[in-house]
Amino acid sequence: MVEKLGTGFLKIINDIKKISGLEIFENQDLKKFSTMRLESKGNLVVVKTIKALSDLLKLLNKENQKFHILGWGANQLLAKEFSVPVIKLEFDFDKSYLSQVRDEYILPASVSIPVLSSHATKFGLKGWEVFTGVPASLGGAIFMNAGTNLGEIGDLVKLVKIMTNSGDIIERVIQKGDFSYRKNNFLKENEIIVEATLVHHGVDESIKNKIKDYLALRNKTQPLKEFTCGCIFKNYYDESKTKLGMKTCRAGQAIDIIGLKGFQINSLRVSPKHANFMENLGDSNIEDVSKMINKVKKVLNWQFGVDFETEVKIPKD
Ligand SMILES: Cc1cc2nc3c(=O)[nH]c(=O)nc-3n(C[C@H](O)[C@H](O)[C@H](O)COP(=O)(O)OP(=O)(O)OC[C@H]3O[C@@H](n4cnc5c(N)ncnc54)[C@H](O)[C@@H]3O)c2cc1C
Secondary structure (H helix, E strand, C coil), X not given: CCCCCCHHHHHCHHHHHCCCCEEEEEEEECHHHCCCCCCCEEEEEXXXXXXXXXXXXXXXXXXXXXXXXECCCCCECCCXXXXXXXXXXXXXXXXXXXXXXXXXXXXXXXXXXXXXXXHHHHHCECCHHHHCCCCCEHHHHHHHCCXXXXXEHXXXXXXXXXXXXXXXXXXXXXXXXXXECCEECCCCCCCEEEEEEEECCCXXXXXXXXXXXXXXXXXXXXXXCCECCCCCECCEECCCCCCCCCCEECHHHHHHHCCCCCCEECCEEECCCCCCCEEECCCCCHHHHHXXXXXXXXXXXXXXXXXXXXXXXXXXX
């Protein structure tokens, strides 16, 4: 049976309220917490410190209460009504830490990727151009191994501090194979990235222009003024080249070929600018997006005989 909006959570809310370093918003409209602005409601817990997160997870674990973790909400669909609490990290970060170039950067998971990108632009940090224009929290970017045509963030991660669902911290020194295309291969279910150490490849003046040029290109080719969640589908890779007769097929191009650019379900439209984006033009919800994903997948399969995997995360709750 599906649990009503947070009844399990409400049973322990008084104990949760005793934990310092948390802000609790009951029955909150969550629309503004995702870049796609889908209709969504839930109990939101904003976490300010690692200690508060640990206390919270210990309590939730004791009560067998599941939870959902939200970064910037730039690559996940939000449920219409979350029955489990939604956890958002907002750890303190003194931006003066980024006033100079460092050999390594120890950063909270909640720091924003655009802030790191500005730092890279200012100082010409080689390697950090890979996440140009990616709206994300650092934790979300590492979870997704976010990247662009210029590379992936996984190549810059040296160490990750992870909180287990029982509230303990473990450290993961990143090894070969820990990341692949738009995913990490080391986090277990309900583990939360709380901190990461990033490296770079030195300082190079030309990086500043590389970042500026890449931003301009994205502006031209992607619907950045609309409410979207980035790419819906992963590009298709087939090492054996047996199915599509080629190694790579970009999902956006494939959707364009099947003629679904501009196709609309209620207020949700396949972007006329970039077919792998879906634009929420009004009051779309997860059901509209799921219908659209199924429709596009089906037609892609008829046309190309392969299944395109979704990149966007769809909550189980
Ligand atoms: C306009 C636009 C352009 C985009 N362009 C790109 C692009 O070029 N390249 C690209 O890779 N992506 C792109 N994206 C998608 C998105 O920016 C990335 O996937 C990003 O990494 C998502 O980070 P987030 O913080 O928003 O995570 P969310 O979307 O909030 O979460 C994504 C997943 O990560 C999990 N998660 C989040 N934080 C943590 C944490 N601290 N610990 C453990 N799990 C966590 C969530 O539970 C969820 O499963 C784009 C999105 C938009 C809207």
